[in-house]
Amino acid sequence: MKIKDKTILITGADGGIGKTISTMLVDAGARLIAVGHAEQGLAALVDSLPGDHVYVTADLSKPEGIQAVVDEVHNQGGIDVLINNAGVAPFGFLEQQSTAAISAQININLLAPMLLIQALLPMLKQRSEPAIVNMGSTFGSIGYSCYSAYSASKFGLRGFTEALRRELADTSIRLLYLAPRATLTPINNEQVIAMNQELGNKMDQPKVVAQHLIKLLQNDKACTRYIGWPEKLFVVINSVLPQVVDRALFKQLPVIRRFAQQ
Numbered sequence: 308m309k310i311k312d313k314t315i316l317i318t319g320a321d322g323g324i325g326k327t328i329s330t331m332l333v334d335a336g337a338r339l340i341a342v343g344h345a346e347q348g349l350a351a352l353v354d355s356l357p358g359d360h361v362y363v364t365a366d367l368s369k370p371e372g373i374q375a376v377v378d379e380v381h382n383q384g385g386i387d388v389l390i391n392n393a394g395v396a397p398f399g400f401l402e403q404q405s406t407a408a409i410s411a412q413i414n415i416n417l418l419a420p421m422l423l424i425q426a427l428l429p430m431l432k433q434r435s436e437p438a439i440v441n442m443g444s445t446f447g448s449i450g451y452s453c454y455s456a457y458s459a460s461k462f463g464l465r466g467f468t469e470a471l472r473r474e475l476a477d478t479s480i481r482l483l484y485l486a487p488r489a490t491l492t493p494i495n496n497e498q499v500i501a502m503n504q505e506l507g508n509k510m511d512q513p514k515v516v517a518q519h520l521i522k523l524l525q526n527d528k529a530c531t532r533y534i535g536w537p538e539k540l541f542v543v544i545n546s547v548l549p550q551v552v553d554r555a556l557f558k559q560l561p562v563i564r565r566f567a568q569q
């Protein structure tokens with residue numbers, strides 16, 4: 308698809324990855340509906356971009372937040388592309404995560420994309436080249452220690468994307484899934500960055516993720532992209548020989564535990 312002149316809604320628009328994607332989409336000629344939590348960050352983002360863009364402040368973990376986004380899409384006369392990018396990823400033992408933190412991960416990372424897609428599908432169907440991008444993760448294919456709730460949310464998002472892609476296969480809507488590996492954004496605190504460095508887990512700049520997203524949108528035949536090597540290989544191995552990945556991750560466990568205890 309051509310990005311020029313498309314109206315694109317992106318959630319988490321003022322986050323580390325969202326901001327970079329927003330800038331690249333506008334550079335490619337898109338008009339944005341930027342969705343996020345914090346008015347200040349969204350206003351600053353929209354002001355910094357050339358062209359005529361709007362923003363919506365919404366808490367996507369709440370039904371009224373979802374409704375505010377849907378209402379604004381109606382006001383703007385619809386969208387061509389929906390990018391479900393907002394997310395949270397608290398690092399820590401399951402036993403130490405509050406019920407609220409676990410619920411938030413499921414609500415923001417999984418339920419919000421499902422509800423937004425459900426509400427916006429009728430409007431997307433009216434467009435000539437509609438597309439939906441769900442921001443997954445390597446942890447949507449490889450369950451990782453101290454990210455159990457997050458992994459569950461991203462496994463769910465991947466399954467939802469696959470099922471809905473099949474359900475909509477006889478329509479013009481493209482259902483896309485992008486799975487970044489660790490990326491240097493505020494979602495990862497200093498502890499996680501230090502842990503990744505010690506474990507030798509590579510971390511990308513947000514620009515890498517944004518470039519992959521643009522390529523995914525532009526390539527009409529593609530539907531899924533995993534970012535990073537050897538993560539891509541581990542995803543395949545984990546699906547056919549999970550015990551090999553169990554063994555590799557077992558060796559990492561003492562280090563992960565040490566950082567999670569801090």
Ligand SMILES: NC(=O)c1ccc[n+]([C@@H]2O[C@H](COP(=O)([O-])OP(=O)(O)OC[C@H]3O[C@@H](n4cnc5c(N)ncnc54)[C@H](OP(=O)(O)O)[C@@H]3O)[C@@H](O)[C@H]2O)c1
Pocket residue numbers: 318319320321322323324325342343344345365366367368391392393394395396415442443444445486487488489490491492493494495
């Ligand atoms: N960075 C990584 O290592 C990595 C790796 C794989 C996948 N991903 C995925 O990439 C996506 C973007 O993450 P990021 O790295 O850019 O993180 P980030 O910098 O923390 O950005 C996350 C964005 O989501 C927004 N958000 C969080 N909760 C929200 C809520 N309840 N309602 C509305 N907006 C909310 C945040 O707004 P506030 O900041 O105002 O709360 C922020 O704009 C996420 O889906 C994440 O799971 C990230």
